[in-house]
Amino acid sequence: MIRFLLKGLIRDRTRSLFPTLVVLVGVALTVFLFNWINGVKNNFIQVNAKFNTGHMKIMSRAYAAEADQIPNDLALEGIEGLLLNLKEDFPDVIWTPRIRFGGLLDIPDEQGETRTQGPVVGLAVDLFSASSPERNLLNLENAVVRGRLPEEPGEILISDEFAHQLNIQPGEIATLISSTMYGSMATANFTVVGTIRFGVAAMDRGAMLAEVSDIQFALDMPDTAGEIVGLFSDFLYSNEKSEEITSTFNTRYMKTDDEFSPVMTTLRNQGGLAEYFDMVSSVSNAAIIIFIMAMSIVLWNAGLMGNLRRYGEIGARLALGEDKGHIYRSMIAESLMIGCIGSVLGTALGLAISYYLQVRGINISFLARDASMMVSNVWRAQVTPASYIIGFIPGLLATFLGTSISGIGIYRRQTSTLMKELET
């Protein structure tokens, strides 16, 4: 009997092939959209974490209060000791010091006169120490456009865009004019050894990347840094975990009576990201839910229509003595099979597209050129474990429910009414 019904199902393409295709397409779209939204959202979090906020950031309390003004006069002192403690207390987290600074970059000509100059936003990171995570965090190897990475003290990178604007070539000398931690003027000479492009518009405008110890020396900040960022070694942000570490750290190190004592802040709680994240989350969740619902309705109807169309066949089967319950169950089994096959294939297709766009990405730099937020220029899909099951909600559940509910018609309708429909 089962073989007989399967035979019919396979032969009748309007019952097997087409519904399967509808499910397949709907599921593929759902899976892809889910991955795309997740990818963009997580990419945004990751770019922020790596370039700016870390998953947690430690600053002095005073610095933290005005962090957006980069108040290096309030920077955190005694970072060597603090870093050692951090590595001991929280070994699963990557900790690294950074100094942000502003200034003027001056390029002299042969005579030592200013050939060109421009304002820079500087970032000083640990470039040289063996255990430095920065090459990886900032993806430096790939960010180099011209020249090379710094290898010696006194070597810096500047953003490629900036280099083009000021017509600076790798190998040229540049003088940074800034102010020391104590407010007096600071000048230091560097060699520009390369240009970089991070692919994050906010980072690629007038940026200078230097070794942290060089900047400590230049700005008179020994054993001092604006911030220490911490990232989980899997680079995945977990709000609970960072909250936990943050509160442990703050009870241990923060002193309410000392505004230069360190304070730790989670990624979420920096620079209005909380509101932004909540908004992105609710918008993306809403989009995903609406989409899944829309797909569910489409697939539901596919299940429904399929059965309405089949009242004729069902009437004939009833007349031949098949029990209503048996027909109902066979219809549900059929829809489950189609839902299953369609969902598996659709998930495979959706994942394939997602993987492609996870590797390839779509360049949206034309949109992000003026963005002040940390948004990557290349948006990518992201495949997560949930990607493998999300498609089954519309694919299997909706098809199944659609069939179950439309099938109730078989029970509710008088058999003779079904027969009548079969005659038309």
Place this chain on the structure above:
Amino acid sequence: MENGYLIKTENLVKTYPMGYGSLVALNRVNLAFQKGEFAGLVGPSGSGKTTLLNIIGSLDVPTEGSTMVLGEKIESLSHKKAAHLRNQHIGFIFQTFNLLPVYTVFENVEFPLLLLGMPAEERKNTVMKALEWVHLADRAKSKPAQLSGGESQRVAIARAIVKEPEIMLADEPTANLDAENSHNILQIMERLNKELSTTFIFATHDEKVMHYLRRKITLVDGAVAKDEILKPQQGGGEN
């Protein structure tokens, strides 16, 4: 059978809700059929012929009254029991044939036997025997779409008789057929009636069918207006 009757209706009433009132499709129908009858329900369109056939065939339930079929009270049967009764004892033939289009002729005829759970070998022989009855053994592998109307109706007959039911209910079986095919299938049915003592009840407008009937029941507005014996009953019934 109980009281010698295969089928017996008592004060059968069927009404359908219509707007604020209701439409009376069957109005106090009292009829009895014996084994081996070859009877026809005739009457104008809307007189209740199909409704009566459907109730006898346990596809529908009456609003009032009762129907005994093969000793079973139709209106009190569960869906499962009714299905079982249809599967084992009642064959249907429709105006529109209602073959399952995705299945071959053989498979269409095989379907009721699958429901009965008959083993494969026996099934094959039984199906082929039924197809021989309707002279279609050579079309076993065809699909319904490849058949003419007459052939389709013959397949439907084979499908209805394959389980050798006591009762065959035929609702306008010739309405979509030309004269030659109509006579052809009527002769087949007459032969089945004679050789297997299968009871036939038709619902029909067709004059051609009337020539074959041995009993003619005229329905008007859901009530029996006339019940005539046209020819003496065939032997084979126990009454």
